[in-house]
Amino acid sequence: MKTALTIAGSDSGGGAGIQADLKAFAAQGVYGMSVITAVTAQNTMEVRSVQNIDLSIINDQIEAVFDDIRVDAVKIGMLSSAKTVKVVADSLEKYQPKFIVLDPVMVSKGGHHLLQGEAISALKEKMLPLSTIVTPNIPEAEVLINRSIQTEENMMNACLAIKALGPKTVLLKGGHLSGNPNDLFYDGVSFHWIKGERIHTKNTHGTGCTLSSAIAANLAKGATLLEAVQLAKKYITTAIKYSLNLGHGHGSTNHFYELYERANLVLCQNNFERM
């Protein structure tokens, strides 16, 4: 069985972070493992508090996994502090996993900062050069390159500037621009538009986490980078289309659309109460 490891924050609401990552890995048929960098008290409306995990425990979690289990791909999400960035980058340099998918998580949908301001330069200097692919949304890309992105032409120039920071490839997500959510993949040679159709829903909590984890899972299974991005885009689009109206804010995407449908059908056939 292929494996993937997420190094990210925990979301008690279950829609983003570690919880979304493990669901996305499982939905792609990949064995998921997790290193928790921070615990957030969070629901669909807000992040109430954050506890960063001790650096030694983060390091121990990474070592415990790599010293024993083959890791086919790594996905990185919320890193919270500059010190956490450094510990994670140092251990990845030591273990040299084949694929590192970096989702440079900065701010939650509700506006809570998940990466301290002082950690941005550490992220740029230490993590970007280690990444096989970095997947910023528009506001994250603007912070990384310190310029505004408003058009598709701006997106192309932004990809060039982000690539110059050291990652092997870039996927700049266009979901935050108006119109259809078209993402731009750049591998240092050519650009590929990964086109999408906007689904009108407020239930988009954890879309970026889910997309980057699906990319990691598909890389683990042997897809090329472009194939992994295309497969992950197809998966997140269905997950948003059938997203879950749970909670009072931004509900979660539906990581297991087909599985839940099948399970509920069985429940109905057995005359149990429908979920």
Ligand SMILES: Nc1ncnc2c1ncn2[C@@H]1O[C@H](COP(=O)(O)OP(=O)(O)OP(=O)(O)O)[C@@H](O)[C@H]1O
């Ligand atoms: N309303 C939507 N309909 C269809 N696709 C969408 C929609 N919103 C975002 N997407 C797509 O979902 C993926 C995740 O992009 P998004 O820009 O939402 O990431 P993000 O802001 O990092 O997510 P998050 O921070 O919530 O985890 C991208 O492929 C994007 O194009």
Ligand SMILES: Cc1ncc(COP(=O)(O)O)c(N)n1
């Ligand atoms: C632990 C954690 N990681 C990532 C996100 C980003 O997701 P979103 O932008 O949907 O709030 C989050 N809210 N919490």
